[in-house]
Amino acid sequence: MQGLFEKSADTVEGSGQHDRAERRKRPSDVGHDVWDIAPQSLHLGDEDLGIVGKLDAIRYQDDGYWEPVEAKHSSAPNGGTSFRLGEWELDGKAWPNDQIQLCAQGLLLRANGFPTIAGKLFYRGNRQTVRIVFSDDLIAATVATIRRAHELEQASMPSPLLNSDKCFRCSLNGVCLPDETIRLTSPDGETVPIRDIVPSRDDLGTVYVSEPGTRVGKRGYELTITSKDGMESTVPLKDVRHISLFGNVQISTQLVHDCMESGVTISYLTAAGRLVGMNHNLISKNVLVRREQFKRFGDERDRLTLARYIVRAKILNQRTLLRRNAHGLDKVILKDLLDHARRSEEATSIDSLLGIEGIAAKQYMQAFVLMLKVKGVPAGETLMNGRNRRPPKDPVNALLSLGYSLLQRDMYAALAAVGLDPLMGFYHRIETGRPSLVLDMMEPFRAIIADSVVVRTLNTGEIAWDDFYIGQESCSLKLPGRKRFFQAFERRMHETVTHPVFGYKLSYRRMLELEARFLSRYLMGELPEYRPIVTR
Amino acid sequence: MRRYVLVSYDISDQKRWRRVYKIVRGYGMHVQYSVFLCQLTDQDEAELKQLLLDVIHQSMDQVIFARIGTVQAKAAERNMSCIGRDFVPLDLKGLVF
Ligand code: SF4
Numbered sequence: 001m002q003g004l005f006e007k008s009a010d011t012v013e014g015s016g017q018h019d020r021a022e023r024r025k026r027p028s029d030v031g032h033d034v035w036d037i038a039p040q041s042l043h044l045g046d047e048d049l050g051i052v053g054k055l056d057a058i059r060y061q062d063d064g065y066w067e068p069v070e071a072k073h074s075s076a077p078n079g080g081t082s083f084r085l086g087e088w089e090l091d092g093k094a095w096p097n098d099q100i101q102l103c104a105q106g107l108l109l110r111a112n113g114f115p116t117i118a119g120k121l122f123y124r125g126n127r128q129t130v131r132i133v134f135s136d137d138l139i140a141a142t143v144a145t146i147r148r149a150h151e152l153e154q155a156s157m158p159s160p161l162l163n164s165d166k167c168f169r170c171s172l173n174g175v176c177l178p179d180e181t182i183r184l185t186s187p188d189g190e191t192v193p194i195r196d197i198v199p200s201r202d203d204l205g206t207v208y209v210s211e212p213g214t215r216v217g218k219r220g221y222e223l224t225i226t227s228k229d230g231m232e233s234t235v236p237l238k239d240v241r242h243i244s245l246f247g248n249v250q251i252s253t254q255l256v257h258d259c260m261e262s263g264v265t266i267s268y269l270t271a272a273g274r275l276v277g278m279n280h281n282l283i284s285k286n287v288l289v290r291r292e293q294f295k296r297f298g299d300e301r302d303r304l305t306l307a308r309y310i311v312r313a314k315i316l317n318q319r320t321l322l323r324r325n326a327h328g329l330d331k332v333i334l335k336d337l338l339d340h341a342r343r344s345e346e347a348t349s350i351d352s353l354l355g356i357e358g359i360a361a362k363q364y365m366q367a368f369v370l371m372l373k374v375k376g377v378p379a380g381e382t383l384m385n386g387r388n389r390r391p392p393k394d395p396v397n398a399l400l401s402l403g404y405s406l407l408q409r410d411m412y413a414a415l416a417a418v419g420l421d422p423l424m425g426f427y428h429r430i431e432t433g434r435p436s437l438v439l440d441m442m443e444p445f446r447a448i449i450a451d452s453v454v455v456r457t458l459n460t461g462e463i464a465w466d467d468f469y470i471g472q473e474s475c476s477l478k479l480p481g482r483k484r485f486f487q488a489f490e491r492r493m494h495e496t497v498t499h500p501v502f503g504y505k506l507s508y509r510r511m512l513e514l515e516a517r518f519l520s521r522y523l524m525g526e527l528p529e530y531r532p533i534v535t536r
Numbered sequence: 537m538r539r540y541v542l543v544s545y546d547i548s549d550q551k552r553w554r555r556v557y558k559i560v561r562g563y564g565m566h567v568q569y570s571v572f573l574c575q576l577t578d579q580d581e582a583e584l585k586q587l588l589l590d591v592i593h594q595s596m597d598q599v600i601f602a603r604i605g606t607v608q609a610k611a612a613e614r615n616m617s618c619i620g621r622d623f624v625p626l627d628l629k630g631l632v633f
Binding site: 203206214220222233238239240486493494 | 562629631
C-alpha cells in the first residue's frame with residue numbers, strides 16, 4: 001500500500017527465515033567464477049523493467065545457464081492442472097504469484113547479462129522443489145504484473161476490505177483502519193460494529209533529555225544516556241518512539257541514522273522548552289498526500305470547512321475541562337462557550353472564526369484559575385493573570401507554554417508521519433518558520449491534553465511555587481520541576497480514553513495519530529469530512 | 537499488547553554467551569546473571585527469537601521465555617516477588633533524564 005509496510009510478528013518471522021537462508025547458502029552456488037568472494041545476496045535492478053530485487057540464491061548450471069532459487073513458506077500445489085491467469089497459461093506445479101516473482105528475478109538476471117531460462121521454487125511446507133521454465137506466457141504475465149504494480153503505486157489507496165478476517169492478522173491495520181473508515185464513510189455508520197483490532201499497537205516511550213552536558217548514543221540494541229558525571233542509563237531502542245533533546249545535550253550520528261531508519265523522530269527544543277526543529281526520515285512515498293494538501297488548502301471553501309470544525313472542537317473541549325474541574329463557575333460561561341461553538345459552525349470567513357475563537361479563549365482563560373487549588377502562593381504574588389506568553393509572566397503561563405511546546409512536538413510528529421506538510425495549514429496564517437498545520441490540528445487538544453496536565457500537576461502539588469524562577473518580566477520552571485512536568489505530560493499521553501465515535505479505548509498519543517491519518521484520508525478524498533475529536 | 541517476559545539463558549560457550557547477552561540487553565532490563573525482564577509485544581518476541589536463533593547452538597544452548605502477564609495490568613508487580621535487593625521495572629512513561 002503506497003510503499004507502507006508495517007512490521008508484525010508474522011512478517012518478522014518471514015524475513016528471519018529469509019535472512020538465515022541467505023547466510024546458510026553454500027557460497028560456491030553463487031559466485032561461480034564471476035566473483036572471487038561470493039556476495040551475500042544479489043541486488044539487481046533494471047531501468048526498463050522498472051524494478052529492483054534481492055535474489056536470495058542463484059545457481060549456476062552446467063549448461064551455462066543461471067537459475068534463481070526462491071524458498072517459500074507454504075506447500076506446492078498438487079500440480080494436476082495448469083493455472084489460467086487472464087489470457088495466459090501457467091505451470092500447475094507452483095502457485096502463480098510465486099512463479100511470477102521467480103520470473104521477475106529471471107528477467108532481472110537477463111537484463112544484467114546472466115543467461116537464464118528457468119528457476120527453482122522450494123516449498124518448505126511439503127519440502128518440494130519445483131523447476132519452473134520461463135515460458136512466453138509466464139514472461140508476458142510477469143511483465144503485465146510489474147506494469148500493474150506501477151499503476152497501483154501511483155493510484156490512491158485502495159479502500160479497506162469490508163469485515164474481512166484478514167484484518168486481524170494484517171500488519172497494516174493500524175494504518176489502514178478498515179472498520180473506522182467504513183464507519184466514517186457509510187451513511188448508517190452507527191450500525192457498523194468496530195472490531196477491537198486497533199489497540200494491538202502499543203504506545204512506546206518518549207525519551208526526554210534535559211540535563212545539560214548529557215550525551216545520547218547507542219550500543220548494540222540499546223539507547224545510552226550518559227550524564228556529565230559519567231553515570232549511564234540505558235533504554236531498549238525498540239521501546240523508543242521519539243527522542244526530545246532540550247538545550248545543551250549531544251546526540252551521536254550513529255543513533256540519528258538508526259532512528260531515521262526505524263522511524264523514530266527526534267525533536268530539538270531550547271532549554272526553556274521552545275521547539276526549534278525536528279528530525280524525521282524521508283517520507284517520499286506520501287508525497288501524494290502532500291500534493292492533495294496543497295491543492296485542497298488552496299480552496300477557500302475547504303479551508304473554511306476544516307477551520308470551523310477545528311474552532312468548534314477547541315471551544316467544546318475547553319468547555320468540558322472547565323465543566324469538570326472549575327469550582328464556583330458561573331454557569332453563564334458554559335452557556336456562552338456553547339453559543340460560541342455553535343456560532344463557529346456557521347462562520348462565513350476565517351476572520352470571523354478568529355474573532356469567535358478569541359472571545360471564547362478570553363472567557364476560558366479568565367475562568368482558568370477556578371480550576372486551580374494551589375497552596376503556598378506567597379502573599380502579593382500572582383498565580384495567573386489571563387494568558388500571557390513570550391515570555392510567560394506567571395507560573396501557570398510558564399507551564400501552559402511548556403505544555404503547548406510538547407503538544408506541538410507530538411502533533412508535528414504525527415502529521416509528518418502520515419506525510420502531511422506541517423508548515424502548510426488551513427486556519428493559522430502561513431508564515432515562514434511557523435508550523436501552521438501543527439497549530440491548526442493541536443487546537444482541539446490544548447485543553448484536554450496540555451491544560452489538563454497543568455491543572456493536575458499544580459493541584460496535586462507535584463509542581464509547587466518554589467519550582468519556579470520568578471523574575472521581573474518573566475517566569476520559568478527550574479530543571480527538577482521541568483522533569484516532573486515531562487513525566488506528568490507522558491502519563492497523560494499514555495492515559496487511555498474511550499473514543500467517542502469508535503467506542504474503543506486508546507491513548508491520547510494514539511488519538512493524535514488517528515487524527516492525522518483521518519485528515520490525510522479526508523484530503524485524499526477517501527473520507528467525506530474531517531471532524532476533530534470532541535470529548536464528553 | 538506488551539507483556540512482561542522473563543528471559544533466562546544457559547549458553548555453553550563464552551563467545552556465544554556474550555553475543556546473547558548483548559542482544560537481550562537491547563530488549564529488556566538485566567535483573568540477574570543471565571536473567572532479563574523484558575517488555576515485549578508479540579512482534580518484539582518474534583524478533584528477539586529470530587536474533588537469538590542466529591547465534592545460539594541448537595543442541596547445546598537454551599533460552600527460556602517465561603511470560604508473566606501484561607504490562608498494562610502491572611503483572612510483574614503482582615506476579616513476581618523478591619527478597620533482598622529491590623527491582624523496579626522500566627516505566628516507559630518516565631524516560632526523563
Ligand atoms: S487491515 Fe484489512 S483491509 Fe487493511 S490492508 Fe489489512 S487486510 Fe486489508
